[in-house]
Amino acid sequence: MPGMVASEPSPTMRIDKFLWFARLTRSRSAAQALSESGAIRLDGRRVDRAHTPVRTGSVIAMVQNGAVRVLRVEKLPVRRGPATEAALLCTDLVEQS
Numbered sequence: 001m002p003g004m005v006a007s008e009p010s011p012t013m014r015i016d017k018f019l020w021f022a023r024l025t026r027s028r029s030a031a032q033a034l035s036e037s038g039a040i041r042l043d044g045r046r047v048d049r050a051h052t053p054v055r056t057g058s059v060i061a062m063v064q065n066g067a068v069r070v071l072r073v074e075k076l077p078v079r080r081g082p083a084t085e086a087a088l089l090c091t092d093l094v095e096q097s
Contacts (some may be wrong), residue, residue, distance in 0.1 A: 013054050013077075014050060014052070014053065015035050015042065015051075016031040016051075017031070018054045018076070021077040021080045022077065022086050022089045022090055024064070034062070035048075035049065035050040042061075043058055044059075054073055056076060058072070058073045060073065060090070068094065069092065073090050074089060076089075
């Protein structure tokens with residue numbers, strides 16, 4: 001149709017890779033196992049595959065160290081950098097008391 005502009009798809013990353021890059025798990029294999037266990041929800045849907053795509057703005061809910069964590073993805077990483085860099089990748093939406 002005239003006047004319609006096709007929007008480019010937003011970039012994505014595998015959820016296991018994101019969890020590892022964002023330093024939410026210690027290893028990539030641990031991130032993969034967590035993703036495939038069904039213990040993660042992405043935008044309210046249960047994740048059971050490590051290759052589930054994550055986008056900027058996605059909300060990830062998971063249990064970590066006995067507490068529920070709800071995180072919003074702020075940006076997708078290009079590498080597994082230091083902890084200070086990883087802290088900027090997502091925002092915790094649940095205040096810990």
